[in-house]
Amino acid sequence: MKTVLILLVVFAGIQTIIRFWPLPSSLWQDIYMVADAREVVVLGGYYIQSNDANFGEVTAALKSTSGLRVIKEGPPLLAVYRSWFWGFPDIIELWEDAGTLHIRGHSVLGGWDLGSNKKRIIKWLNP
Numbered sequence: 001m002k003t004v005l006i007l008l009v010v011f012a013g014i015q016t017i018i019r020f021w022p023l024p025s026s027l028w029q030d031i032y033m034v035a036d037a038r039e040v041v042v043l044g045g046y047y048i049q050s051n052d053a054n055f056g057e058v059t060a061a062l063k064s065t066s067g068l069r070v071i072k073e074g075p076p077l078l079a080v081y082r083s084w085f086w087g088f089p090d091i092i093e094l095w096e097d098a099g100t101l102h103i104r105g106h107s108v109l110g111g112w113d114l115g116s117n118k119k120r121i122i123k124w125l126n127p
Contacts, residue, residue, distance in 0.1 A: 018087050023080055023108060045106030046118035053101045053125050061124045090117055
């Protein structure tokens with residue numbers, strides 16, 4: 001019983017730290033960007049640009065995602081997505097420039113997201 005209580009307190013402590021960790025407006029570093037790159041995959045994030053996607057449709061798909069909260073309407077639109085169980089935050093940025101849609105997501109905590117940002121962004125682009 002004592003072990004269960006200790007585990008519960010540790011779990012609650014970790015959840016508190018994750019949930020109240022300060023969120024930056026963006027974690028994406030421009031050093032990841034390569035001139036004329038249409039897609040960039042980094043360990044904790046993903047960036048893609050598309051001429052085929054509709055900004056309004058992608059915005060609607062993004063906003064209908066459970067666990068996502070819009071921080072700033074934009075430009076760029078900034079949102080934070082939190083994973084279901086642990087609540088790890090990912091920063092999502094969406095903007096349009098000269099008819100090209102840009103979207104990127106990056107983990108706030110940790111350096112590896114198991115490809116979750118890429119999967120989520122591809123899903124938003126192809127509803």
